[in-house]
Amino acid sequence: MQEMAEGKQKGLDLFASILKQEDVSVVFHTNKKSFEPIASFSQVSLIHEQAAVHAADGYSRSTGKAGVAMIMSEYGLTNAVTSMGTAQLDSVPLVIFVQHPSNDIEYQLGVEEITKGVTKHNLSAHSMEELMTAAGKAFHIAVSDRPGVVVVDYPECILQDMVEPFDTHARHHKIRPTKEVSMHKIDAIVEAMNEAEQPILLVGGGTVISGAGKELHTFLEETGMPYASTLMGLGALEVDHPLHLGMVGMHGTFAANRAVHQADLLICLGVRFSDRITGRIKGFSPHSKKIQIDIDPAEVNKRVIVDYPVIGDVKHVLKKINERVLSAADPEWRESVKSWSKKSAQFHEPKHNLIGPDFIIRTLNQHANQDALIATDVGQHQMWTAHHYCFKRPRRFLTSGGFGTMGYGLPAAIGGAVSSPHQQVVCVSGDGSIQMNIQELMTAVRYQLDIKIAIMKNGYLGMVRQWQQLFYKRNYSHVKISSPDYAILAESYGAVGLRAETQEQAEAIIAQAFRTQGPVVMEFTIEEEENVYPIVPPGGNNTDALDDGRR
Known part of the structure; x- marks a missing residue:
């Protein structure tokens, strides 16, 4: 047996190598015994599968890296469905490895049927070589375009197999270059901005995800345009910025909601227009032309019809806009909007x-x-x-x-x-x-x-x-x-x-x-x-x- 294994590697060691290659530094799970041999990165063992995926989610949101969780399918998968949906809807990149007890096609189909409605993509592997390829692909899919949740399922037994070493780097998927937005579209956006008398910027979660803070700061310095945030857009810049009107929507500030309602141009950065943001659709910023910049074409013209749809990364598009000559927002409009109440929950003496x-x-x-x-x-x-x-x-x-x-x-x-x-x-x-x-x-x-x-x-x-x-x-x-x-x-x-x-x-x-x-x-x-x-x-x-x- 020893001779047969000579020159081969254990599947678990190869699995650890692909995680290292993807710069994984911590893995969240609920069953440390199953993953104990993987000692090349930190492991955090939680009590419940839902919590393990939420923890990977929190790690990802705070670092910008893909979070990694490992789940045992026969008893843990359904516990994690809610936390998968939570991350998917908020565009959080996660790679979730689902380990099942046998190489049975029924397990693979079960994992896919349970999770496909709350994930970006599902992959299956039946051998170590397939798992290595699937893992590399999963990290690529999770972080590219609109980030999301990718599930990779595999049978437990393949991690114990002794296999011939192979080049994992050949299976490493590089992120595609950012798709260029046409200069004609940038010109049309800038022209609309320069013509607007009452423009408002609406900053959504896509602005944070794209890392567009520097570009957003430059844009505001150049234009002096008042801006509001969605819940997920808070923190893209400091919330006490003098041009910030507060959060918009169902529990938004009076200043933010009033400004969006009166705007003649609404520039939306990474906003998917949920009902908590818009209220009644017909009453949402009814007098404005609308520019929507979003990386996901499925979110553009989905609930709110816009005049200038732009499919692209917020950071990349803002950078292009900032290269143009931008007019400053009308001082009278800016000062009027800034004078409105930013306060929200008006507490009385308890x-x-x-x-x-x-x-x-x-x-x-x-x-x-x-x-x-x-x-x-x-x-x-x-x-x-x-x-x-x-x-x-x-x-x-x-x-x-x-x-x-x-x-x-x-x-x-x-x-x-x-x-x-x-x-x-x-x-x-x-x-x-x-x-x-x-x-x-x-x-x-x-x-x-x-x-x-x-x-x-x-x-x-x-x-x-x-x-x-x-x-x-x-x-x-x-x-x-x-x-x-x-x-x-x-x-x-x-x-x-x-x-x-x-x-x-x-x-x-x-x-x-x-x-x-x-x-x-x-x-x-x-x-x-x-x-x-x-x-x-x-x-x-x-x-x-x-x-x-x-x-």
């Missing part, structure tokens, strides 16, 4: 001296360093964070946009925390969302990750309760929840647990948390019926937003 959510977010912002990653779950706390945290840099805000996945925040924070040895991470959650993947506190403690977890506790699924209050006459149904004592629960996991019920206590425990190394859980009691404002009613225009009457 009852019984409870803590205002805005105070929590702003205090976290004061204590965190500028490079801190901010991860959130989904709900009211997500919107409060979007409005009140002062994001200064791109890829610092980890949140589920398209899928709106509760349970995303903590595992995404774990993925972000392992992206560099001393990365500071804040996870903002609610008492509903945190319980979706709270078992991963064990993971944060095991790896002693520097994550500060802020839980806003109001005893409700807050955003659903708010809708039932405002639009269903307080006919509350299945929104009241119970919660553990999070401070005691944290200590039972081996983390530090802190609790606050007043503003003074909140300030004290946040300061203490940031002085403490390792994972810290902070529980904040907030008012039960505190709402997120503004909010656009279902089927309404963005200009129909409701406020709390205290503006």
Whole structure:
């Protein structure tokens, strides 16, 4: 047997070599025993498959690299479907290796049928040579054009095969050069910009993904054009930029929504026009000519018909535009727009001296360093964070946009925390969302990750309760929840647990948390019926937003 194996390599070693070739430095999974021999990169073992893929997602969003997760198909694949969809809809590049117990075609078909609706591409391998080829192709597909999720499935047995070495570099897929946008189209865009009297720039997640921060800064310096952001576009530039009007859409600021509504030209960078952004389609920026720059042709003219469709990478197209002579935005329009209220959630004095959510977010912002990653779950706390945290840099805000996945925040924070040895991470959650993947506190403690977890506790699924209050006459149904004592629960996991019920206590425990190394859980009691404002009613225009009457 030894003679037969002479000159051959174990499949697992070849598999590790292709991951090294793709510059993989960390792999997320839930079954360390299966992957223990792969010692050439870090491995993070989580408790649940959904959390493992969310962690790879958080790692990818914070670094810009493809995240890698490994899953066992016979019991773990269906657990991961939601997190695959979360990453796919937000254009996060992931490569997910699905290992099944036999070389049976039924397993391959099952993996594809389960995942094809929530992924960019599926690949299968039945031998080590096929796996090496598929792996290289998967990384190429995941990061090229519009990034997304690629699943590679293979039978467990091939990793134990002894195979002849072969050149893995020949299977390395290079990213295709960026497709050039015609100069005629650039000329038409610049002409429309120079003719506009009330232009507005709308910055979406594609701007962050393309790394277009420098080009965006140059464009704004040249034109002085006011701009608004989508949820996923926050942080493309610092949110306190003097030209920034805030977030647009269902929970957008009055300034952003009013400016987009009155614009005669709307330039959209990497925006897919979800209903949370547009409100009623016919009422979305009704008087403007629209320029949409997006790398995915499927998203152009999909929900909003535009006058100037541009298929291309935002960074590349902006660079071309910046090479032209651009007119400055009309000073009167610019100053008028900047004078409108950028404030959003208008909080009143909380009852019984409870803590205002805005105070929590702003205090976290004061204590965190500028490079801190901010991860959130989904709900009211997500919107409060979007409005009140002062994001200064791109890829610092980890949140589920398209899928709106509760349970995303903590595992995404774990993925972000392992992206560099001393990365500071804040996870903002609610008492509903945190319980979706709270078992991963064990993971944060095991790896002693520097994550500060802020839980806003109001005893409700807050955003659903708010809708039932405002639009269903307080006919509350299945929104009241119970919660553990999070401070005691944290200590039972081996983390530090802190609790606050007043503003003074909140300030004290946040300061203490940031002085403490390792994972810290902070529980904040907030008012039960505190709402997120503004909010656009279902089927309404963005200009129909409701406020709390205290503006």
